Amino acid sequence: MAFGFTKIKSSPIAVDFGSDSIKVLQIVPTNPPQLIAAASVPIPDHARTDTISRMAFVSEALKNLLDTQPFKGKRAILSIPAFQTIVQHMAIPGNAQDNIEFEIGLNLQQRLNINPNRMIIRHFPCINVVKNGSTQQEIICIAAMKDIIMQYLELAAKCKLDVVGMHSEPVCMLKAFEQLQCPQDTSTAQCYIDIGSATTKVVIAHGSEMVFTKAIHAAGEQFNRQLSVKKKVAYCEARQARIAHAHGIDLEASLNNVLAQSQGGSSHVNDISAQAVIPMAKNEKTLGRREGDKDSIEQETIECLIDEVQMCLRHYHSLFPDKQVQKLIFLGGESNHTNVCQQIAQGVRIAAQLGDPFARLARIGLKNPPIGVDLDQPQPGWAVPMGLCMSEANI
Known part of the structure; x- marks a missing residue:
């Protein structure tokens, strides 16, 4: 009988569709995590403001990175770009818990004039509050257009990727540092400020639990x-x-x-x-x-x-x-x-x-030097792809 160590599977290939660059990352999710491959390509000027040009460039760039870098397998997990995402705090009546999706849709329609039937919506509970004598639940709503989600899924399919999950950037930011947090410790609050190219994301968390987030259009x-x-x-x-x-x-x-x-x-x-x-x-x-x-x-x-x-x-x-x-x-x-x-x-x-999500990353046995990323420097811009690698499949 042969004995051996259980082989640890690599993470899905994380693809971060940023407004300034496309980042692709894959790790072995051990403690500390081990780097398999990383690559980044900036978005050229002509593709920054034109959606069709952007998607065409991203498709070709992603195919090239997957072909030339040592990424393993076809399973992939994608980010939902912050500049194409709606983030909204809402107060839902405490007696509406059984119909919370309807209440969220109604809020989006009344406050932002958005048809909820055209959106993919995720919500995260924050805290129960009392307003005007009635109990309400503060929640975070993160939504994106179904058409946009389908565009990225189709792009991934053209690159022969099997998408197993999609996550918003605020969620990924926290996931990137989850191993440094004690899940039971909600007594302290930390504020993560991600200053990107198109948006600045503010996320406040108790331990690893998100309790506030906002996208700021100054970056x-x-x-x-x-x-x-x-x-x-x-x-x-x-x-x-x-x-x-x-x-x-x-x-x-x-x-x-x-x-x-x-x-x-x-x-x-x-x-x-x-x-x-x-x-x-x-x-x-x-x-x-x-x-x-x-x-x-x-x-x-x-x-x-x-x-x-x-x-x-x-x-x-x-x-x-x-x-x-x-x-x-x-x-x-x-x-x-x-x-x-x-x-x-x-x-x-x-x-x-x-914050440097690569600070704990083991690089022993790295086959190819990463493209577009200097591992000798702090890399605060890689929190989203690192968080994607740590996230669960949800598709």
Whole structure:
């Protein structure tokens, strides 16, 4: 009789359809998780604003990544992009629990003029509250158009993937860090702020339980546009310059470097080392406000984000007055701009750190170097694909 270790299955292939890039990840879900393959491709300018061009590019890019990288199997789990998702807090009558889907649909129709029959809807209970003498249940509703969901399922089918699940970005953000949380510990509150390209997602959780979320339509695209207009450069050049700037390169030097490359010149940007998880309050040389930030190009968007996060915190505290948010955890590609995160943390007066879902990722025996991701740097923008790998099948 032969004896051996039980072989641990790999996760489904996680596909994150972001507004700025497509990210594909697969791991072995051990503790710590082991990396099988990772790849990222930016969305080109012509496909950012045109849906047909976007879907055509994503389809070809995904096929190429699956063909050239060592992903295993055909099972896949997809994200529902935040910029194509509706997030809404609702108060449902306490006596309507047996008909909660009808109540949610009615709320969407009355408040947002949305036909619920055309939506895929998920809801998450938060807390029971008493308003005007009656008990109501606060819930989080996350919805997306059925047509959009079908487009992504058809795209995956063209890439010969067998889709076993689809999840919204707020859910994935929490899943990415679930192994670091004690499921029974709901006494502490943490606020996850994912600053992406099209949207900023705010998620407040008690342990691993989501109790608040909101999508804010102020994020990286606004920063890039402001720089593009101010410096009179193309949007793509502003974006590339800000990516280099996020790793400590002077902004003017970054712009000159990008412009030289676009004109056929050759120049080189040195890599800047960084910690895997960066406490926002410690390394002031890296994380403190840079000189002149008060008058910076980014300041208008930063102030907008501070105001929005403060409103999120006020809503949360109205529901849970006895549980203060103790920490901000910044995620998303834009969180590499640690001076932006620092200013938001200072604005709301809460301690913060940069979250890195790859910090615990084992990379032994990696067959191919990842495409479009530097494993030597923190990767706050990979929380959604990591969360997808940790999520359950729901299709």
